[in-house]
Amino acid sequence: DTGVSQDPRHKITKRGQNVTFRCDPISEHNRLYWYRQTLGQGPEFLTYFQNEAQLEKSRLLSDRFSAERPKGSFSTLEIQRTEQGDSAMYLCASSSSGDGSYEQYFGPGTRLTVT
Amino acid sequence: RKEVEQDPGPFNVPEGATVAFNCTYSNSASQSFFWYRQDCRKEPKLLMSVYSSGNEDGRFTAQLNRASQYISLLIRDSKLSDSATYLCVVILSGGSYIPTFGRGTSLIVHP
Numbered sequence: 015d016t017g018v019s020q021d022p023r024h025k026i027t028k029r030g031q032n033v034t035f036r037c038d039p040i041s042e043h044n045r046l047y048w049y050r051q052t053l054g055q056g057p058e059f060l061t062y063f064q065n066e067a068q069l070e071k072s073r074l075l076s077d078r079f080s081a082e083r084p085k086g087s088f089s090t091l092e093i094q095r096t097e098q099g100d101s102a103m104y105l106c107a108s109s110s111s112g113d114g115s116y117e118q119y120f121g122p123g124t125r126l127t128v129t
Numbered sequence: 130r131k132e133v134e135q136d137p138g139p140f141n142v143p144e145g146a147t148v149a150f151n152c153t154y155s156n157s158a159s160q161s162f163f164w165y166r167q168d169c170r171k172e173p174k175l176l177m178s179v180y181s182s183g184n185e186d187g188r189f190t191a192q193l194n195r196a197s198q199y200i201s202l203l204i205r206d207s208k209l210s211d212s213a214t215y216l217c218v219v220i221l222s223g224g225s226y227i228p229t230f231g232r233g234t235s236l237i238v239h240p
Contacts, residue, residue, distance in 0.1 A: 047228070054137070056216050056230030057173065070227055105172060116161050116220055118228065120172040 016040060018121035020106050026127045027096055034092045035124045039108030046089050047118060048081055049105040050074070057105055063089060064111060096128045132156060133219050135231035142238055146207045150234045152217030153199040161220040162200045164191055166213045167233065173216055176202075207238045 019038045027033050039046045044065050049057035060079070061071045065086040075081075078096075083089040093100055103125050107118040134153045142148045154162075162179035177184065179191040179200050190203040200217055214233040220226065 049230075054232065056133075056135075056232045059227050059229065062226070072227070115178065116226075116228075117163065117175055117178060118218075119175065122172050 018106060018108050018119055020104075020121040020124050022124055023122060024125050024127075026129065029096060029098060029128055031096055032092065032094045033096060033126065034090055035104055035106075035126075036088060036090050037106030037121055038088045039106070040119060041087075043108035043110045043119075044086070045109045045111055046083055047107045047109075048089070048091050049107065051103045051105055051123075052101075060091075093126075096126075098128045101126055101128045132229045133217060133231040135215075135217060135234045137232055137234060139235035139237050142207050142236070144207055144209060144238055144240055146238075147203065147205045148207055148236065149201055149203045150215055150217075150236075151199050151201050152219075152231050152234075153197075154219045154229075155198070156219075156221055157195075157198060158221050159198075159219045162191075162193055163218040164189075164200075164202050165216040165218060165230075167216055168213050173230075176215070204236075207236075209238050209240065212236055212238045 021036045047062040048060040051057045061081050063083040078094045081091045103123045105123045107120045109118045132155050164176040165173040166176045167173040179193050183192040188205045192201045214235050216233045217231045220228050
């Protein structure tokens with residue numbers, strides 16, 4: 015399967031714990047995005063990388079959130095000191111800037127529940 | 130005013146009907162536009178890009194109206210399997226490249 019993959023698919027954690035999610039993009043894609051989606055809403059942009067450089071971060075991304083893409087391949091999103099309001103689906107998507115289309119392809123998401 | 134707005138619906142239509150959704154955007158510098166389909170508890174899947182001249186893919190037609198700042202999606206001959214949430218995405222040009230999604234329009238096609 016050469017699509018976008020995310021791990022884990024589900025995560026239940028207690029408030030105050032740290033969690034880390036991983037995303038593996040489509041191999042030839044140089045852009046990688048993280049989104050958060052809650053029920054009844056569209057995905058909200060969090061951050062994106064072009065290769066290993068983090069080019070944009072949303073105001074939604076508090077200091078408790080950090081993302082990395084150290085070698086320009088997979089990426090991790092860490093949430094420190096989780097709060098109940100962090101419960102959501104975290105989606106990763108990738109695209110290629112080379113073809114100019116900016117079409118994004120999403121992974122299956124990581125559903126986070128903070129108790 | 131939100132950057133990207135969609136009527137959340139739901140739109141309830143019988144099989145075989147034609148249904149259209151609109152998505153308005155606030156920033157006239159928006160450059161790229163897309164429609165995605167999202168099934169319940171699944172990830173969004175790219176349905177089609179929206180080109181300035183309009184484009185068609187089978188039963189689906191997407192159009193862009195820059196003057197009025199909206200994009201549309203028309204679905205002809207609706208199938209039960211078209212039931213889903215349809216998300217529009219708008220991307221600004223130049224520099225900051227942040228895709229903005231609408232909240233989605235729910236479509237229910239019934240027998």
